[in-house]
Amino acid sequence: MKHFLTRLLRQPAGAIGALMLLAIGVLALGAQWFYPGDPWAMVTDPNLPPLSPGYPFGTDMLGRDVAAGVAHGARVSLLIGTIATVVAVIVGTVLGAVAGYSGGWVDDFIMRFTEIFQTIPGFLLALLMVAIFGPSIYSIVGAIGVISWPAVARLVRAEFLSLRTRDFVKAAVLGGQSSARIVFRQILPNTLSPIVVAASLMMATAILLESAISFLGLGDRSMITWGFMIGAGRTTLLQSWWLSAVPGVAIFVTVLGLNLLGDALNQALSPRRREGASA
Amino acid sequence: MTEDVLLHIRDLSVALPSGSDRAFAVQEVSLQVPAGQTVCVVGESGSGKSVMANAVMRLLPRVLRVKSGQITLAGEDLLSLDTESLRRLRGSRMGMIFQEPMTALNPVMTVGEQIDEVLLVHGQRDPQVRERRVLELMQEMSLPEPETLRHRYPFQLSGGQRQRVVIAIAMALEPQLLIADEPTTALDVTTQAQILALIKRLQTTHGVGVLFITHDFGVVADIADRVVVMQQGRVVESGTAAQVLRHPEHPYTRRLIGAVPRLRDAADEVTAKPAPLLQIDGVNKSYRARGLGLFGGRGRTKALDGVSLDIGEGETVGLIGESGSGKTTLGQCVMRLLDLDGGRIVFNGDPIQALRGRRLKALRPQIQMIFQDPFASLNPRHRVGRIVTENAVICGVAPAEAERRMQEVLTMVGLDASAVNRFPHEFSGGQRQRIGIARALVMQPRLIVADEAVSALDVSVQQQVLTLLRDVRERLGLAMLFITHDLRVASQICDRIAVMHKGRIVETGTVQAIARAPAHPYTRSLFEAMPGKAWERDTEHPEPALA
Numbered sequence: 001m002k003h004f005l006t007r008l009l010r011q012p013a014g015a016i017g018a019l020m021l022l023a024i025g026v027l028a029l030g031a032q033w034f035y036p037g038d039p040w041a042m043v044t045d046p047n048l049p050p051l052s053p054g055y056p057f058g059t060d061m062l063g064r065d066v067a068a069g070v071a072h073g074a075r076v077s078l079l080i081g082t083i084a085t086v087v088a089v090i091v092g093t094v095l096g097a098v099a100g101y102s103g104g105w106v107d108d109f110i111m112r113f114t115e116i117f118q119t120i121p122g123f124l125l126a127l128l129m130v131a132i133f134g135p136s137i138y139s140i141v142g143a144i145g146v147i148s149w150p151a152v153a154r155l156v157r158a159e160f161l162s163l164r165t166r167d168f169v170k171a172a173v174l175g176g177q178s179s180a181r182i183v184f185r186q187i188l189p190n191t192l193s194p195i196v197v198a199a200s201l202m203m204a205t206a207i208l209l210e211s212a213i214s215f216l217g218l219g220d221r222s223m224i225t226w227g228f229m230i231g232a233g234r235t236t237l238l239q240s241w242w243l244s245a246v247p248g249v250a251i252f253v254t255v256l257g258l259n260l261l262g263d264a265l266n267q268a269l270s271p272r273r274r275e276g277a278s279a
Numbered sequence: 280m281t282e283d284v285l286l287h288i289r290d291l292s293v294a295l296p297s298g299s300d301r302a303f304a305v306q307e308v309s310l311q312v313p314a315g316q317t318v319c320v321v322g323e324s325g326s327g328k329s330v331m332a333n334a335v336m337r338l339l340p341r342v343l344r345v346k347s348g349q350i351t352l353a354g355e356d357l358l359s360l361d362t363e364s365l366r367r368l369r370g371s372r373m374g375m376i377f378q379e380p381m382t383a384l385n386p387v388m389t390v391g392e393q394i395d396e397v398l399l400v401h402g403q404r405d406p407q408v409r410e411r412r413v414l415e416l417m418q419e420m421s422l423p424e425p426e427t428l429r430h431r432y433p434f435q436l437s438g439g440q441r442q443r444v445v446i447a448i449a450m451a452l453e454p455q456l457l458i459a460d461e462p463t464t465a466l467d468v469t470t471q472a473q474i475l476a477l478i479k480r481l482q483t484t485h486g487v488g489v490l491f492i493t494h495d496f497g498v499v500a501d502i503a504d505r506v507v508v509m510q511q512g513r514v515v516e517s518g519t520a521a522q523v524l525r526h527p528e529h530p531y532t533r534r535l536i537g538a539v540p541r542l543r544d545a546a547d548e549v550t551a552k553p554a555p556l557l558q559i560d561g562v563n564k565s566y567r568a569r570g571l572g573l574f575g576g577r578g579r580t581k582a583l584d585g586v587s588l589d590i591g592e593g594e595t596v597g598l599i600g601e602s603g604s605g606k607t608t609l610g611q612c613v614m615r616l617l618d619l620d621g622g623r624i625v626f627n628g629d630p631i632q633a634l635r636g637r638r639l640k641a642l643r644p645q646i647q648m649i650f651q652d653p654f655a656s657l658n659p660r661h662r663v664g665r666i667v668t669e670n671a672v673i674c675g676v677a678p679a680e681a682e683r684r685m686q687e688v689l690t691m692v693g694l695d696a697s698a699v700n701r702f703p704h705e706f707s708g709g710q711r712q713r714i715g716i717a718r719a720l721v722m723q724p725r726l727i728v729a730d731e732a733v734s735a736l737d738v739s740v741q742q743q744v745l746t747l748l749r750d751v752r753e754r755l756g757l758a759m760l761f762i763t764h765d766l767r768v769a770s771q772i773c774d775r776i777a778v779m780h781k782g783r784i785v786e787t788g789t790v791q792a793i794a795r796a797p798a799h800p801y802t803r804s805l806f807e808a809m810p811g812k813a814w815e816r817d818t819e820h821p822e823p824a825l826a
Contacts, residue, residue: 167656168666170616171718175670176643189660 007268014264020257024250028074035068039224043068050242057246061236066229066243070250073226077254080141081207087145088206089199092152093188099153100160101183111157114150122147126209130218137220140213144206155198159191193269200262204255211251226251285488286312286335286456291348293330293339293512304330304343306512312456317482317489319499319520321535322509323737324708328492331509332460335490336375337365352456371401373456374449376478379465380441384433390444391417391429397451416447420477438602439470443477450481457481460492467601468764472808475502494737496539497767497811500524508532524814538742540767541815542794553591556758557613557726562586562622564608582608584782585622590726595752595759597773597790599766599805605782606762610728613760614648615639626726644674647719651731653711657703663714664699671721681721688717691754692747709740713747720751727752730762745771766809770794778802 008014027034046063048055057066099110117125126143133139163169164187172182213219214227215234226247233243293305305327312318322328333339335350337357350357352372360368377383385393391413398409417425420443433441442462449457459478463471479502482489493499499506499520506523508516508531516529527533564583582605590596600606611617613624615631623630626646634642650656657666667688668681676684689696692713703711712732719727729748733741749772752759763769769776770790777787778799785799797803 167650167652168658170614171648171650171656171715172658172670173616174614174643174646174648175722176640176674177670181673186658190658 011264013260017257017260020253024254027071028078031071039068039072058242060243069224072224076223076225077207080210081203084141084144084206085203088148092149093156096153096156100157114153117150135218144209163187197266204258284311285314287351289349292346294346296342303512310507312488312490314488315486316504318505319491319503320507326509327512328509332458332492371452372454374454376459376462378461380445383445389430420447457487458490469808500811500814538739540771542767542770555589556592557590558625559588560623563620581782590758593756595773597769597776598762600779604779606779610730610762644722646726647722647724649729649732653708656715667718684721688720692717726758728760
């Protein structure tokens with residue numbers, strides 16, 4: 001584990017990505033402490049430009065502190081991104097593993113089911129679900145999870161298809177191990193690296209999706225989010241560009257950080273590297 | 280030397296990227312290929328023989344750089360050529376044959392188009408001339424019905440036919456030099472014999488020089504004029520074939536030649552027939568060929584067709600056959616990894632196909648398997664200790680007892696106790712195979728199915744693993760079903776052999792009896808095709824190797 005971390009952070013991409021995410025993470029966790037109180041509250045004059053004393057990112061047309069909004073919005077973005085990804089990974093992994101290991105009609109059934117979700121345009125489906133179930137953090141997480149899991153299921157199934165023909169799986173069968181044990185103890189650990197990499201990239205997509213949903217005004221109105229801030233600032237983009245630009249940069253930093261970390265994870269987890277490092 | 284030298288390699292060194300286990304893949308290698316002669320480069324995996332061949336073709340991956348040395352083809356310096364002259368030279372003056380013909384051919388082009396393409400890119404513009412040449416080449420490679428065969432795709436051809444197409448492509452422009460990198464390793468013995476004969480014939484009729492890379496001394500004995508032995512990137516011995524094969528001087532060459540399995544009869548004294556442990560009785564198994572799409576046709580291929588075979592207590596039976604003969608399927612049926620379509624398999628009085636649930640679990644430890652590929656058969660994420668003991672613990676052995684057995688078995692297979700806490704990738708191929716054997720032995724089985732258990736190993740390691748198998752078999756009184764394509768290897772360890780062909784057992788008997796008078800025509804062709812027979816006769820060891 002320690003070796004793994006040094007391998008990950010020794011790569012420039014890994015170190016930079018981790019640093020970016022760390023900054024956003026600190027901002028999210030410390031939001032209440034940096035900017036106590038309600039981020040929706042009007043605190044001073046409207047439309048203060050960035051770098052005004054006390055308000056580094058300026059204020060919006062109602063005099064709300066943009067910095068406070070970005071900090072509190074980080075919480076929502078990271079929370080939704082993480083939970084939606086976890087949901088998608090769990091659902092996708094279980095279905096993909098069962099399909100890949102069983103084969104036959106079980107595989108056919110699960111894959112046709114997966115294809116139903118893949119043939120519907122993802123973002124429209126998410127919007128539709130949020131519109132039907134009403135905008136709340138739960139419906140947004142659910143919608144993002146629903147459109148994200150098929151990719152994981154396909155990935156895990158493909159890994160299982162190739163791994164289940166390996167001789168070590170036969171050896172486990174001959175050792176009297178049950179199917180569940182073979183799936184979860186023998187094969188699944190071997191698929192962890194592609195899953196982890198996919199999850200890090202998927203979290204970036206989830207954050208973008210959430211922002212897009214909020215931008216269109218379908219977000220949870222009781223929570224301030226980056227997407228909502230960009231959407232609200234859109235009308236005054238020519239006068240107060242920072243209202244959209246600052247949360248935009250926050251999204252950019254988070255997504256880029258996740259992508260860099262994902263690439264670095266991919267490098268650090270690949271068995272070739274492992275062998276090279278331990279030899 | 281009087282013959283004109285075609286290919287001349289002088290002091291070639293190829294550097295490995297830093298952090299590898301040695302500094303050079305190929306170090307100060309010099310060799311010459313005279314026109315019209317075959318030079319065999321022999322060595323175990325990792326000896327740098329393929330790197331050298333690729334350096335001649337300038338096909339080295341970017342990470343490998345030629346550090347020093349010179350390669351000349353008929354006086355022309357290959358290493359200093361620019362891309363365009365190199366492109367013109369490849370194919371027209373030197374051709375290459377690869378190990379795996381399936382991947383050497385483009386799967387979405389017909390074989391005729393692929394031969395045609397070589398002629399086209401090297402400037403033959405007239406389609407009629409090209410067509411004539413394609414047919415002529417296919418004829419020369421003894422491909423049946425060139426007119427229809429050239430419209431087929433690679434997957435529709437047999438392995439031997441594919442390799443003939445690859446050779447046709449290599450020979451299309453009448454090159455002076457042919458480089459063959461393990462061209463017969465992926466083929467069955469009978470096909471291998473035909474391909475070797477073809478290469479030999481092309482060499483005499485066209486006068487090409489052949490640089491032939493192989494690990495198989497039998498092949499060397501059949502085809503080589505000169506032999507170069509490589510170890511760890513260096514040439515340790517070179518000379519004429521007769522000289523190197525009959526009177527090897529370097530200790531490494533001697534060790535390699537000593538390890539080459541010879542045909543011998545392992546059944547020392549024919550004792551009374553032991554009580555049968557495993558009875559295979561009229562077993563049938565066919566696979567459904569899955570059609571494409573929802574409504575694709577569904578044919579069935581017969582893998583086993585009325586197979587019957589007995590294995591006695593403590594007896595080792597060899598199952599010999601080429602790829603597709605059904606030998607692996609039979610092994611998997613015995614292991615109960617596959618269900619039967621007909622017939623029955625009785626182990627120790629119980630028909631194993633009927634066993635379910637707890638009784639099946641009780642059967643599992645008694646029949647264990649040793650696999651071919653020592654890299655795929657161990658879970659890369661688990662430590663050796665877990666790999667070896669896990670199955671025993673699941674089958675109800677107390678952890679402490681499993682631990683004790685593991686220590687005992689690891690010593691038996693010649694592994695250090697410190698191996699327990701290491702991962703499979705820290706071991707060499709031979710050591711991994713020992714771990715696989717230890718995993719099987721910990722279960723205290725009565726029957727072991729070894730499916731090509733030594734085929735993926737270098738000869739010297741192969742010999743060690745065979746010795747180990749013989750040793751544990753004797754010590755523990757194990758019965759063994761030894762599946763292999765190699766008659767010589769089988770003769771080293773088996774009491775009896777059964778020859779399989781197209782899903783049927785065509786002949787059974789002791790190695791000696793079958794070798795002396797093969798009854799079935801297929802068995803005869805198998806013995807005929809064994810490489811290096813003449814050499815073996817001439818260098819007959821007075822005592823049977825490794826008794």
